[in-house]
Amino acid sequence: MKRASILLLIAFILISSTACSTSNPVKGLEQEEIAAGKITLVGLEAAEVAVDLEELMTLPAISKEVTSVNSSGAENTFIIEGALLEELLKSKGKSQKSYTALRLVAGDGYSVEVPSEILQNRDIILGYRVDGEPLDEISMPIRAIIPEERAMYWVRNLEQIEFTGTKAEAAINEILFLEEAVNTYDSVDYTYYESVDSAIAGKDFFSAEEMSNGIIIKAKDGLLKSETAEVFNSGYIKHTGTDAPLFLSPDLPKGMHVKNILWFSAGERAYYSVASGLSITDRATIDDQEGIPLHRLFEELSINPSDSYIFTAADGYEVIIETADIEKGILFISEDGLISVKFDGLPKNTNVKGLFAIKTAQQ
Amino acid sequence: MLFAFMQLGCNHKAISKEVLEVSGAENVTRLTEYETAGIKEVYTTEGELIQVVEEKGFKDNIRMMVSINLAGDTLTAINILDHKETHDYGGYVTEDWFLNRFKGKTTTEALKLVKLMAAADNEIVAITGATKTSQAVINGVNAASENYMKIKGEVIR
Numbered sequence: 001m002k003r004a005s006i007l008l009l010i011a012f013i014l015i016s017s018t019a020c021s022t023s024n025p026v027k028g029l030e031q032e033e034i035a036a037g038k039i040t041l042v043g044l045e046a047a048e049v050a051v052d053l054e055e056l057m058t059l060p061a062i063s064k065e066v067t068s069v070n071s072s073g074a075e076n077t078f079i080i081e082g083a084l085l086e087e088l089l090k091s092k093g094k095s096q097k098s099y100t101a102l103r104l105v106a107g108d109g110y111s112v113e114v115p116s117e118i119l120q121n122r123d124i125i126l127g128y129r130v131d132g133e134p135l136d137e138i139s140m141p142i143r144a145i146i147p148e149e150r151a152m153y154w155v156r157n158l159e160q161i162e163f164t165g166t167k168a169e170a171a172i173n174e175i176l177f178l179e180e181a182v183n184t185y186d187s188v189d190y191t192y193y194e195s196v197d198s199a200i201a202g203k204d205f206f207s208a209e210e211m212s213n214g215i216i217i218k219a220k221d222g223l224l225k226s227e228t229a230e231v232f233n234s235g236y237i238k239h240t241g242t243d244a245p246l247f248l249s250p251d252l253p254k255g256m257h258v259k260n261i262l263w264f265s266a267g268e269r270a271y272y273s274v275a276s277g278l279s280i281t282d283r284a285t286i287d288d289q290e291g292i293p294l295h296r297l298f299e300e301l302s303i304n305p306s307d308s309y310i311f312t313a314a315d316g317y318e319v320i321i322e323t324a325d326i327e328k329g330i331l332f333i334s335e336d337g338l339i340s341v342k343f344d345g346l347p348k349n350t351n352v353k354g355l356f357a358i359k360t361a362q363q
Numbered sequence: 364m365l366f367a368f369m370q371l372g373c374n375h376k377a378i379s380k381e382v383l384e385v386s387g388a389e390n391v392t393r394l395t396e397y398e399t400a401g402i403k404e405v406y407t408t409e410g411e412l413i414q415v416v417e418e419k420g421f422k423d424n425i426r427m428m429v430s431i432n433l434a435g436d437t438l439t440a441i442n443i444l445d446h447k448e449t450h451d452y453g454g455y456v457t458e459d460w461f462l463n464r465f466k467g468k469t470t471t472e473a474l475k476l477v478k479l480m481a482a483a484d485n486e487i488v489a490i491t492g493a494t495k496t497s498q499a500v501i502n503g504v505n506a507a508s509e510n511y512m513k514i515k516g517e518v519i520r
Contacts, residue, residue, distance in 0.1 A: 074450075138422070188479065188480075189479065189480045190479050190480070191479060191480055191481075191488040191491070192491050193455065193458075193460065193490070193491050194458070194460030194461075196480065248491070250478030250479060250489065250491075250494070251478070253492070254451075254452060254491065254492025254493075257492070
């Protein structure tokens with residue numbers, strides 16, 4: 001009987017201690033971990049604002065089933081619980097809708113800019129629990145989730161939110177063709193998985209002034225990404241081999257790499273990959289030659305309107321084409337691998353082989 | 364020297380079946396006195412020293428088998444026995460094109476991780492996007508090489 005009482009007492013102590021440890025609002029997390037798990041808001045007010053998990057958990061909680069898709073296409077559905085960034089900002093008298101952009105920054109250096117259209121239309125969840133459990137070590141302290149947006153915006157190990165805003169984009173006045181342009185820069189050998197490819201340092205493409213508003217990169221699949229000059233300068237454009245053109249850096253998380261680039265631009269200049277363009281753009285035909293209609297290229301890059309445009313070959317040959325004739329032209333890669341243009345109904349001397357650049361004529 | 368290695372004592376710890384299967388070795392002798400917290404198993408076999416090493420990768424421990432040629436003091440094979448690295452990132456750790464980067468490297472000089480291209484003999488290029496995983500394998504191999512040199516030194520003395 002005495003032994004049974006002792007066992008009952010031990011059981012009571014064990015149950016009591018368990019109950020104490022689960023009184024925590026995030027099951028499995030100790031109070032110190034909650035206090036330590038903080039994010040920093042930069043640019044919201046004059047000074048940085050630190051927000052800890054405890055403060056987030058005082059905000060209205062949201063629970064949502066979301067599905068992530070990794071780069072291999074594998075889906076993972078889970079329930080994220082957390083607070084809305086909008087609620088956090090509301091508690092500080094702000095709204096995400098009043099910002100033109102913000103940047104989510106992770107502890108491992110990963111960062112992604114969230115543009116205005118997402119801030120205007122989407123909820124940003126600052127998640128602190130997945131499927132009823134605390135975040136794993138890699139995702140702690142917060143995992144940002146923007147349902148219905150690409151996984152690049154689902155930032156694990158969120159440490160900072162920078163309210164940067166985006167300056168007005170400059171209109172493009174010069175298009176350089178990547179396949180020709182790469183011949184004018186020094187390439188380095190870059191080991192990419194099992195192969196050794198060629199890459200050009202990001203800092204070689206634009207001047208500091210051109211990059212003052214950052215860089216925009218668009219991939220063939222429609223992904224549009226803004227990067228800071230610092231990030232772009234730390235990386236490379238790999239222009240041969242698998243996934244090329246590819247923005248990557250050995251010092252950046254792989255999630256910040258951009259495969260199969262269509263174009264990238266800074267200031268008034270854009271670099272365009274004709275090979276990428278040919279694989280996604282409806283083609284027009286002139287004299288049995290298929291190519292990208294020039295007007296589609298101009299639309300894609302929002303080139304500045306001009307009365308005429310100057311087409312320059314790598315060997316210095318130049319032709320000036322009136323705006324009205326642009327729709328008669330196609331861009332293609334010749335049999336000998338040169339970027340070329342030709343125009344329906346224009347003299348043969350308007351054809352350019354080894355096309356290096358198209359510029360707007362003097363404004 | 365080979366004879367000396369074979370003369371080393373062993374206790375009665377079992378010889379791992381996975382080591383026998385992966386290495387295809389026969390006449391294996393376990394050298395428990397050279398096992399440490401990170402070097403889980405040490406074996407000699409004809410012409411080789413085989414070590415099972417664990418190192419913390421990006422997600423969890425990576426368990427690898429490091430085979431060293433006794434005559435040449437060179438790495439002959441690295442086999443990844445177990446890992447939990449992320450599929451599209453460190454998951455490439457089992458690929459031959461990565462593991463082959465270690466083959467033939469000397470055990471007398473510590474290996475170093477580099478990110479773009481290997482310029483020196485002791486440099487290993489990281490798996491793209493998986494620096495921590497690559498570093499873990501290099502650390503494991505370096506630990507195995509260091510242990511091997513110690514065993515060799517003691518046996519020769």
